[in-house]
Amino acid sequence: MLTLTDNAAAVVRTLTQQIAGETGGLRFSRQPGMDETLTIRAAAAPEPGDQVVEQDGARVFLTEEAAAALDDQILDAVVDAGGSVHFSVAPQQPSA
Template structure:
């Protein structure tokens, strides 16, 4: 399942708080056009039926079925660039050491 870094959790909470969509709100990752291969990120008042819900340090992320498969066992990181734009990045999670 997707995990969030501390930075990602903080930025997700900030983005959702700025939209004032409610206490159950989160960021929703979905794939609107399967041919494009890219995921769309939007704020959402609540998960859509069938979404996987990831919560981390008060941040909520909703993943549609395609996003949940694509982001399984990944780490979501985020930062804000010099122009104030949010940049998300996906990092493979570290494999457990034996």
């Protein structure tokens, strides 16, 4: 299952509280025909069939396709000097 870094959780929490309210989250979906591309948007609530990842007060909603693509991944986020948010994913490291 997708996990979030502390930075990602803070960014998701901040964005969704500003845009989608307390029950909202960021929704990740995959566009048909775009195998490597994920779309991210603020959502007031998960849609039917979405997987919900909650971590440190941050909520991420994943479509079935996005959940499969992000399984066993870590979501990170950075905010650049201009205020733009950049998300990245990396494989989770196995526990020792």
